[in-house]
Structures are given as C-alpha cells and as structure tokens.
Amino acid sequence: MEKIAGEITLSSEPGLTIRKWREEFGLSQHQLAEAMGVSHSVISDYESGRRKSPGAGVVKKLVEALIRLDREAGSPTISKYMPDAMNECILAMGEFRSGVPMDVFISTLNGTNLNTDKLPAKTVYGYTIVDSLKTIMLLGSNDYMKIYGWSTERALIFTDVHFGRSPMIAIRAHPLTPALVVYQKPEQVDPLAVKLARLEGIPLVTTELEVPAIVERLDRFKEGI
Numbered sequence: 001m002e003k004i005a006g007e008i009t010l011s012s013e014p015g016l017t018i019r020k021w022r023e024e025f026g027l028s029q030h031q032l033a034e035a036m037g038v039s040h041s042v043i044s045d046y047e048s049g050r051r052k053s054p055g056a057g058v059v060k061k062l063v064e065a066l067i068r069l070d071r072e073a074g075s076p077t078i079s080k081y082m083p084d085a086m087n088e089c090i091l092a093m094g095e096f097r098s099g100v101p102m103d104v105f106i107s108t109l110n111g112t113n114l115n116t117d118k119l120p121a122k123t124v125y126g127y128t129i130v131d132s133l134k135t136i137m138l139l140g141s142n143d144y145m146k147i148y149g150w151s152t153e154r155a156l157i158f159t160d161v162h163f164g165r166s167p168m169i170a171i172r173a174h175p176l177t178p179a180l181v182v183y184q185k186p187e188q189v190d191p192l193a194v195k196l197a198r199l200e201g202i203p204l205v206t207t208e209l210e211v212p213a214i215v216e217r218l219d220r221f222k223e224g225i
Contacts, residue, residue, distance in 0.1 A: 035065035099123035111205040126154035161186040164193035
C-alpha cells in the first residue's frame with residue numbers, strides 16, 4: 001500500500017500512475033470507482049489529467065480499494081509483490097517419521113475437540129502452524145497448496161484466532177482438506193466454525209498451549225518418539 005500510494009503521490013503524471021496500477025490489478029474504471037464510492041467520471045478524469053493531482057485522502061481510498069478488491073479475488077496481484085508472504089504466514093512446519101493417531105495428536109496438545117460427531121479414525125503425518133490473519137489476508141488460493149507440505153493428512157494449526165469463522169470458511173472453499181484443524185488460544189469459537197468442521201468431517205480442536213510448546217511437543221514425532 002505504501003509503495004502504490006508513494007508512487008502515485010510522487011509521480012509527475014499521477015493520472016497515468018493511477019491507470020498503471022488499476023490495470024495491474026486487472027480492474028476497470030467502473031470497478032474501481034464503485035469500490036471507492038465515487039462516480040466513474042472521477043477515475044476517468046484523474047487518469048486523463050482533467051482533474052488535478054489527487055489529495056492524500058483520495059489516494060488512500062484508491063489504494064485501499066485496490067487491495068480490498070484483490071483480496072476478495074484471492075490476492076492474485078498482492079502475492080506477486082509479496083514473495084515473502086509465505087514466510088510471514090507459516091510460523092512452523094514439520095513432517096512426522098511415522099503417522100500419529102488422531103487421539104494421540106490431540107492429547108499431546110492438551111486439546112479439546114469441538115466436533116463431537118463420530119468420525120473415522122485418522123492418522124496425522126505432519127503439521128503446519130500459520131498466522132490466521134496473515135494467511136487469509138496475504139495468501140492467494142494457489143498459495144494454500146504450500147501449507148500442506150508433503151501430505152494433506154496433517155494438522156493445520158491457526159494462531160491469532162478471534163472467532164474461527166474465516167479459517168474454516170477458507171478450508172471449506174479449498175479442494176484440499178486437512179486431517180484436522182487446531183485453533184491456538186482462540187478468543188472464542190463461533191458455532192459456524194464447528195458446523196463447517198462437521199460438514200467437512202474433520203476434528204476442530206482448541207489448545208491453550210503457546211506456539212513454542214506446540215512445536216516442542218510435535219517435533220518429538222519427527223524423531224519417532
């Protein structure tokens with residue numbers, strides 16, 4: 001956002017710079033104008049130079065609209081400009097030497113399974129700990145493949161969870177499904193998240209352990225302990 005806003009503000013031809021970024025995000029003037037809450041003619045006038053350079057408030061609204069629309073589309077443009085986004089999202093990751101029974105995995109985390117449906121016995125072969133907010137905000141749909149590591153039969157552990165709706169909605173929308181989902185120290189869990197877990201047929205587990213403790217306990221399985 002700072003990069004785009006700075007480039008528009010410092011440009012000798014801000015209208016052309018606005019057009020460049022609008023086209024880079026694959027948006028029409030009408031789409032951008034609607035997202036900003038202005039008429040199409042406003043965007044057209046800025047890009048053609050008929051209006052003077054936009055003020056800070058207009059630039060802020062424009063950049064926010066670009067980012068918001070891109071995130072709603074799965075962040076295809078944002079991800080191109082943030083190659084380190086994956087590193088920001090994934091806090092820890094590991095593959096197990098052999099499979100760990102689901103009940104053993106949950107008890108290792110002192111976890112509570114909120115999905116009380118009778119589920120088939122599963123085996124967990126790895127884990128990925130992700131920052132839920134950054135994952136949802138920064139990663140595009142194609143990036144989700146990378147958090148599954150070597151196997152989809154793994155636990156996705158989400159930190160910074162407030163109500164737990166968004167992680168389960170993202171999982172529900174993606175073709176790959178993890179063996180189970182863990183919320184680390186959630187503020188509370190929305191019933192919708194539990195309902196989605198039931199629809200997916202996966203455990204939804206909460207744990208009060210801190211991230212370093214989770215990593216320490218799960219890494220023992222990497223060594224076959």
